[in-house]
Amino acid sequence: NAGVTQTPKFRILKIGQSMTLQCTQDMNHNYMYWYRQDPGMGLKLIYYSVGAGITDKGEVPNGYNVSRSTTEDFPLRLELAAPSQTSVYFCASQRAIGALGGTDTQYFGPGTRLTVL
Amino acid sequence: AQSVTQPDIHITVSEGASLELRCNYSYGATPYLFWYVQSPGQGLQLLLKYFSGDTLVQGIKGFEAEFKRSQSSFNLRKPSVHWSDAAEYFCAVGARNQFYFGTGTSLTVIP
Numbered sequence: 001n002a003g004v005t006q007t008p009k010f011r012i013l014k015i016g017q018s019m020t021l022q023c024t025q026d027m028n029h030n031y032m033y034w035y036r037q038d039p040g041m042g043l044k045l046i047y048y049s050v051g052a053g054i055t056d057k058g059e060v061p062n063g064y065n066v067s068r069s070t071t072e073d074f075p076l077r078l079e080l081a082a083p084s085q086t087s088v089y090f091c092a093s094q095r096a097i098g099a100l101g102g103t104d105t106q107y108f109g110p111g112t113r114l115t116v117l
Numbered sequence: 118a119q120s121v122t123q124p125d126i127h128i129t130v131s132e133g134a135s136l137e138l139r140c141n142y143s144y145g146a147t148p149y150l151f152w153y154v155q156s157p158g159q160g161l162q163l164l165l166k167y168f169s170g171d172t173l174v175q176g177i178k179g180f181e182a183e184f185k186r187s188q189s190s191f192n193l194r195k196p197s198v199h200w201s202d203a204a205e206y207f208c209a210v211g212a213r214n215q216f217y218f219g220t221g222t223s224l225t226v227i228p
Binding site: 004011033035040041042043045048058081090104106107108109110111 | 126151153158160161163166207211215216218219220221
C-alpha cells in the first residue's frame with residue numbers, strides 16, 4: 001500500500017511555462033485535495049474532488065486547474081506559471097464522508113516543491 | 118466561518134521537558150479536530166484526532182490532546198519531549214468536505 005504518491009518531488013519552471021503535478025492514491029478514497037504551503041501561512045486548499053468527474057474550488061484556485069477522470073488520480077495543472085505560484089504543493093486523500101456527515105483523516109503525499117523564476 | 122489559530126509560531130524546549138502546543142478553533146457545529154506533524158521536507162503525518170466521546174485523546178509518539186469546548190481549544194501535550202520531536206505541528210478542523218489548517222508551530226528541541 002503506497003498511500004498517496006506525488007511526482008515530481010522538485011521542479012523549476014520559467015514564467016509562463018505550464019506543467020502538471022501528478023497525484024495518485026491506492027486507498028480507494030473518494031475524496032482528494034490539493035493544497036499549497038507557503039512559509040508561515042499553513043496550508044491553503046486549491047481544489048478538491050469528492051469523486052471521479054466531480055471537482056470544486058477551494059480557497060485559492062486562481063491559476064490552477066484540475067481533473068478527476070479516475071478514483072486514483074487527481075492531477076493539478078498550472079497553465080501559465082507565475083512567481084506567486086512558487087510553493088510546496090501537497091496532495092491528500094480521504095475516505096468518503098458518511099451519510100450523517102462528518103469527516104475523516106486526510107492522508108498526505110510527500111509534496112512537490114515548485115519554484116517559478 | 119471556520120478558522121484555526123495557533124498562537125505560538127515557534128517554541129523551544131529542552132529534551133525531557135514537557136510540551137504544550139496551543140490550538141483554538143472557530144466552528145459553528147461539533148468540530149472534528151486533528152493534529153498533524155511535519156518533519157522537514159516531508160508530508161504531514163496524523164498524530165491524533167478527535168471526533169466525539171472522551172475529550173482526552175491519545176495519539177502516536179506519546180502525544181495526547183484535550184478538547185475543551187468551553188474554551189474552543191484542542192491543545193497538544195507531551196510529558197517528555199525527545200530530540201526527534203523537533204518538527205512543525207499543525208492543528209486542523211475538519212468540516213464536511215474541507216479541512217482548515219492553522220499556520221503551524223515550529224518546535225525546536227535543545228539537547
